[in-house]
Amino acid sequence: MPQKKPLRIELVLMSISVLIFGGFLVVVFFYFGKVYGQDSSEDAELNREYSYHYEMIVGSSNTALWEDVYEKAKEDAAAENALLTLRKADWNREYDKNDYVDMCIAAGADGIILEYNGEAGLAEKIDEAAEKGIPVVTIMNDPNKSARLSFVGVNDYQMGQAYGASVAELVNENTKDVLILSNREKELEKNQMYARIYNAIQEKVGEGSGISVKEQNLISKSQFDVEEAVRNIFQSTDGPPEILVCLDEVTTECAYQAMVDYNMVGEVSIIGYYASDVIMDAVDKGLIPVTISMNADQIAEYSIEALTEFTEIGRTNAYYTVDLLITNNRQGSNGTA
Amino acid sequence: MAQLEKERKRKIRWQDLSLTAKVLIEVILMTVIMFTANVVMFVQVNRMAAGIGQVYESNVGLGELAAALDEVQNGTYNYLLVKTSDSLEKYYKSEEEFRSLLDRLNSRVMENPVMLLERNIRITAESYLTETEAAITHKRGRNVEKYRESFENAQKLYEYLNSYIYELNDQQFSDNSQSFLAVQSEIRSLAVISMVLLVIMMGVSILMLFFMVRGVVSPLSNLAVTAKYVGEGDFNIKMPQNDSLDEVGVMTRAFNTMVSSLEEYMNLTRENMEKEQRMKEKELLMEAHLKEAQLKYLQSQINPHFLFNSLNAGAQLAMLEDAEQTSIFVEKMADFFRYNVKKGSEDATLCEEIEAVENYIYILNVRFAGDIHFYKEIDESVMETRVPSMILQPVVENAVNHGIRNIDREGEIRLSVTREKEQGGCILISVKDNGKGISQETIDRIMEGRSPKKREDVSEGDSTGIGLYNVISRLELYFDRKDLLEIISDGEDKGTEVLIRIPDHR
Incomplete structure (x- = not known):
């Protein structure tokens, strides 16, 4: 019997070595399988093939808004088997919107969603794209003389009405100056915005009240000029206007920051644009009385709808009107058509 | 019994394998494990190396693409500049090469930034080539305005393309850096796992060898000790029972059988020797007694044959002289002594013994007057x-x-x-x-x-x-x-x- 023991130990050892080896193989293949598996699952998401490629070209003045719009639009596009990519003409890009439209045309995009602010030559680029069969949906402003496919947004009249109502509400006996900070090309300068706000003030206080309504266009300034311009307004010898109307997100945030920095809370009322985190925080604290924004989800939805309809049936609506959201400290959000 | 034997045959146990088979199985097992482990490691490392290779391959490919694009741009520019057939040929050559490189690029719409950039490059490059073609054609047609316009367009697209290529290169480098880090960490993990496996296998092999050698040597040592006892005459000692069919088992059983046989043989020999000894002793004793009897008899009988003959002669003489009594007496005496001498060394019948007694009595009666x-x-x-x-x-x-x-x-x-x-x-x-x-x-x-x-x-x-x-x-x-x-x-x-x-x- 004693001889049996060592013999069995050999068998046990052999089994152990086989088990350990099996473990080694399992570990090696499981480990690498996991590593490669992860790769492939990520790849599967990234390598999904789409039938269409849409491009979205935006500027830098409404960062949060465009991020929100893009996220939603991308989802909607994916549902329609289209890939949406974002091209932002901001500081780190050597190209402007015209270049991007050119690039999209050259790269054979199936559709372009373009933030139009009246930039020089951009309308021609829209025409060029249309000529090559690439539909362009504009958002924010409507180059109505161009061959754009659709416009998704709020027209100036509505926008002016909304802003006018908000301004009128803030106007009181102490109001002397109202300054509108726009961010548009000269082409669009003569727009409804100024007139609507002016009329609203007149309606409120009557003619000859002496309230000055001015507009300052911040476009075509170089990169950090918006911030500098806003600070200059606060530092001017005449003092800042009582009501400051901001028509984009960046301007709103700059104005808000300057107001806080120069300790002018209560002296200056800012009417903001869009509901970014910073702006909403200010609204919640009552530092910005009201902010007006377009419904980002609707912009996304209608833009993709327009492109899809055009791709599928060759035509679509020329106008898509999105809701305006007016947010103030008292009543939260409410929408106006 | 036969059933048992059959079962045993059917089920081969480890201890029934020959030592050669055992050693072979163990060595083969360990070798196969080591070999396979090495192959697995080799394959994995190769896979990783291929991954690293891809990292550089893609960047090299982009370099080629950029160079080809430059060639096309240069070709176009040179043709527009001097309009020689040589430059035209160069243009077409470079265009062909550029196109062949473009064919390798992705053309499908995918979210993967690399793939998307490839697609952008591919389609933009097509647009670009259309413009260069147009520029060349217009140059041939001497349409100055058009070829200038086309070249300007081409130049713009050339810049976009370079920008794309740069971006793609950047993107690939960033992706590849991640892959490279992943591969590096994989290689490190694999090295650790393999090292652990090899160390464990080495330990197990040493243990296995130790137990195998002990399995062979320990019965041999036992055998040596047992053989020593057997050599000293202790047949009660046996090797421990072993039913394995390997050489050790066979040897152990053979040894035990040998010891048993030896014991039996020794017992038999001892018994025989004892028996023989006893018989010899008996024989010797018998002989000694006989010798003693004979000696004593001979001491009392000087030359009995001479005496018998003399007595016979006396008997005959008595007959001649008609002395019958004397004749019988002398004859009986002669018979008595003859019997004594003749039968001294043999056995006899009771009849002969009784006759000897009668003769003796007769003699005595003559001597002592009845x-x-x-x-x-x-x-x-x-x-x-x-x-x-x-x-x-x-x-x-x-x-x-x-x-x-x-x-x-x-x-x-x-x-x-x-x-x-x-x-x-x-x-x-x-x-x-x-x-x-x-x-x-x-x-x-x-x-x-x-x-x-x-x-x-x-x-x-x-x-x-x-x-x-x-x-x-x-x-x-x-x-x-x-x-x-x-x-x-x-x-x-x-x-x-x-x-x-x-x-x-x-």
């Missing part, structure tokens, strides 16, 4: 029974010398030979006298074979010299049995009976 009254009662059926020679005469001589000699009444000696009737019984020979009797002490002394008076008895001139103890000894040796002779005496002057029991081989 003083001895001899009666015999013989069962004739036992006459041919063989007994050692010279057993009755010494008994009768004893009865004469120590029994009835020197008594006042008439001495009587009765010889009876009877056979017990029951099966397996004895032949009873009784010699009875009415003489002086014998004390129990003397009887014991005689039976034990010590006789202080023996010397005196022997020196007496008329004794044949064969003592009673000699008779007892020879009877015992002859029949290989004890208590064949018994001396019975009721006491002083009440006579003595000597009773001999001989096994009856009917």
